[in-house]
Amino acid sequence: MGRQPTAAPWQNWARTAHATPRSVAYPRNLDDLVSTVRRAGTDGLRVRAVGGGHSFTPAAVTDGVHVVLDAVHALERVAPQPDGSTHVTVGAGIRLGALNALLAQHGLAMRNLGDIDKQSIAGAISTGTHGTGAQLGGLATQVVAARIVTATGDVVEVSPTQHPELFELARLGLGSVGILAAVTIEVVPAFRLEAREEPWPLEDVLDGLDELVDGNDHFEFYWFPHTRRALTKRNNRVTDDVRQRLNPVRSWFDDELLSNGVFSLANRVATLVPPATATINALSARALSARRYTAPSAEVFVSPRRVRFREMEYAVPRAELVGVLHEIDRWIEASGERVPFPVEVRFAAPDDLWLSTAHGRETAYVAVHQYVRLPFTRYFSAVERIVAQVEGRPHWGKLHWLDAEHLAQVYPRFSDAQRVRTAADPEGMFSNPYLDRVLGPVEGHQLVPEAVA
Numbered sequence: 001m002g003r004q005p006t007a008a009p010w011q012n013w014a015r016t017a018h019a020t021p022r023s024v025a026y027p028r029n030l031d032d033l034v035s036t037v038r039r040a041g042t043d044g045l046r047v048r049a050v051g052g053g054h055s056f057t058p059a060a061v062t063d064g065v066h067v068v069l070d071a072v073h074a075l076e077r078v079a080p081q082p083d084g085s086t087h088v089t090v091g092a093g094i095r096l097g098a099l100n101a102l103l104a105q106h107g108l109a110m111r112n113l114g115d116i117d118k119q120s121i122a123g124a125i126s127t128g129t130h131g132t133g134a135q136l137g138g139l140a141t142q143v144v145a146a147r148i149v150t151a152t153g154d155v156v157e158v159s160p161t162q163h164p165e166l167f168e169l170a171r172l173g174l175g176s177v178g179i180l181a182a183v184t185i186e187v188v189p190a191f192r193l194e195a196r197e198e199p200w201p202l203e204d205v206l207d208g209l210d211e212l213v214d215g216n217d218h219f220e221f222y223w224f225p226h227t228r229r230a231l232t233k234r235n236n237r238v239t240d241d242v243r244q245r246l247n248p249v250r251s252w253f254d255d256e257l258l259s260n261g262v263f264s265l266a267n268r269v270a271t272l273v274p275p276a277t278a279t280i281n282a283l284s285a286r287a288l289s290a291r292r293y294t295a296p297s298a299e300v301f302v303s304p305r306r307v308r309f310r311e312m313e314y315a316v317p318r319a320e321l322v323g324v325l326h327e328i329d330r331w332i333e334a335s336g337e338r339v340p341f342p343v344e345v346r347f348a349a350p351d352d353l354w355l356s357t358a359h360g361r362e363t364a365y366v367a368v369h370q371y372v373r374l375p376f377t378r379y380f381s382a383v384e385r386i387v388a389q390v391e392g393r394p395h396w397g398k399l400h401w402l403d404a405e406h407l408a409q410v411y412p413r414f415s416d417a418q419r420v421r422t423a424a425d426p427e428g429m430f431s432n433p434y435l436d437r438v439l440g441p442v443e444g445h446q447l448v449p450e451a452v453a
Helices: 030-043 096-105 121-126 164-171 202-207 209-214 248-272 274-287 297-301 318-335 377-388 414-424 433-439
Strands: 002-004 023-026 047-050 065-068 075-080 086-091 143-149 155-158 179-189 192-201 218-223 229-238 291-296 309-317 343-348 363-371
Touching: 030 047, 030 065, 030 143, 030 179, 047 179, 086 096, 086 143, 096 121, 121 179, 143 164, 155 164, 164 414, 192 202, 192 297, 202 209, 202 218, 202 229, 209 318, 229 274, 248 274, 248 363, 291 297, 309 318, 309 377, 318 343, 318 363, 318 377, 363 377, 414 433
Parallel strands: 023 065, 047 065
Antiparallel strands: 002 023, 075 086, 086 179, 143 155, 143 179, 192 229, 192 291, 218 229, 218 343, 309 363, 343 363
């Protein structure tokens, strides 16, 4: 196992979190990972796993030991199930892009994904990463078992029937109860999606929202502030014999030139000339023309993201979405704030995961972004105040300012999550200032063995 005695400074993709850990460990297998955790315990150091660095929060920050799980990525098992699904066990460090390719080799796929595939599976599920679909949950809902290394260096297999309470935080708990070593996910036979991307008037989207959300497997839209325009995306399953390939030149033009190259230039111009933002957004909203194509699911779900930005995303009750968007629009126009990045809106089914942003309710996600060279605090703070009126829940891996006291009011099982976390890690080995803020500090609490029994 490689271990760097003096670590170089680390920063995340968005440049919103920085750390200088005491050391960095590069475990190659489970034994290495166990040794790393036990040594850190002996040395009195905190431990945090780090993957692709795509969380906008300081979730991965530590002054102790950074554990890089990149080499813990092997496929362990492919187990077909009687219901037609398949359980696949992989090392927790595997990146989503590599996982998608691996599943495709076996004729399999995840039933839903987000639009970025640079994260590790461990980081993606631990922070509540999700895609869109009124009948579908986030990535953590696809997890059926996991293997973690606890604060004592023990290896524990968790599932709905093995240590079920510990399983709740292992699959979505910000790495608060241990380091994930392996994850078992429920996947489905590989499938193709027909993608329909069209610019629509914003009013038409909002007026027909229920039909769009419920009438498509996956629906989302991007609204360009300072305009009444939105880009809609409708993705639906099709049979293998339906094939309508996207012209590679058109794909490059839309995904690389317009969505990344020209969009980057537009944001730079908006940064230098703020009054031009509304005009730039109007041009951007009209530049992306309609397109329709079919492709393997992962190719449709995932989009290249090369323009660096900051993001805050809140989950709100689906019935409150239209009012929330109207309030955000009113604030932007009244405030004089210039926002060159579109607002992204997605949807999810209710679930029962303790710390899921969609826990117990049909959910709409409102994600606001700001270009990396522009200030974001005033805009994001205003949106946070708006969504607070409808009991919004922040994405665990994206910027927000809430603390455990507030979060306890919007998560019915929050106290259970705190109890299990304290029992699993009473000394706070896996904690950091961000976890202490959003989950509450654990130091000084007494161990409750039955909580993880």
